[in-house]
Amino acid sequence: MSNIIEPQTGTAFYLKKGQKLKIIDVEGQQVSDMVLFNAEDMRERISSGKTLDFEECIQITTTNFLWSNRSNKLAAIEEDTNGRNDFLLAPCCKQTFEIMYDHKGYHPSCKENLETALAPFGIEPDDIPTAFNVFMNVQYDSDGNLSVLPPTSKAGDYLTIRAEMDLLVGLTACSAEDSNGGTFKPIAYKIM
Numbered sequence: 001m002s003n004i005i006e007p008q009t010g011t012a013f014y015l016k017k018g019q020k021l022k023i024i025d026v027e028g029q030q031v032s033d034m035v036l037f038n039a040e041d042m043r044e045r046i047s048s049g050k051t052l053d054f055e056e057c058i059q060i061t062t063t064n065f066l067w068s069n070r071s072n073k074l075a076a077i078e079e080d081t082n083g084r085n086d087f088l089l090a091p092c093c094k095q096t097f098e099i100m101y102d103h104k105g106y107h108p109s110c111k112e113n114l115e116t117a118l119a120p121f122g123i124e125p126d127d128i129p130t131a132f133n134v135f136m137n138v139q140y141d142s143d144g145n146l147s148v149l150p151p152t153s154k155a156g157d158y159l160t161i162r163a164e165m166d167l168l169v170g171l172t173a174c175s176a177e178d179s180n181g182g183t184f185k186p187i188a189y190k191i192m
């Protein structure tokens with residue numbers, strides 16, 4: 001049975017070493033931000049820099065590992081039916097909408113949703129790293145210019161990781177208009 005993350009919300013849970021986490025785009029074109037922490041010592045967490053370095057790639061997908069700030073493997077990506085994820089951009093936050101959307105007033109965000117979901121586990125706001133953005137479609141040209149395009153994921157696409165150590169996972173259904181083709185959908189996940 002799958003668990004559902006409602007649109008523009010997030011959750012957190014433990015994933016034991018050897019367990020698998022399947023993240024499913026239920027309706028299509030919906031990003032899910034994922035952060036990972038070593039459950040035994042939460043100062044160790046997922047690192048974009050270490051992952052891109054050790055995997056020698058900025059397009060992280062099946063057969064790649066997700067590495068920590070202490071250069072340990074946190075998880076292996078076992079399946080990825082869409083094949084397009086982002087590991088460059090930090091979780092959307094209040095300021096994202098002020099700076100990039102000219103939005104005034106409250107706007108839900110992955111950063112706030114991760115903070116809320118991870119606080120009971122002792123994670124402070126400043127401890128939340130750049131997330132692995134499942135299904136996020138960030139393109140770059142040869143000059144290094146970035147553009148955020150609608151996800152290429154279709155209903156039922158999924159990505160599965162296998163934990164290489166006991167993990168705390170934070171997971172969202174992303175709240176940023178441009179990252180999700182303009183609409184907000186749920187994300188499903190299953191621990192196996």
Ligand SMILES: [Zn+2]
Pocket residue numbers: 033091092109110111173174175176179
């Ligand atoms: Zn987001």
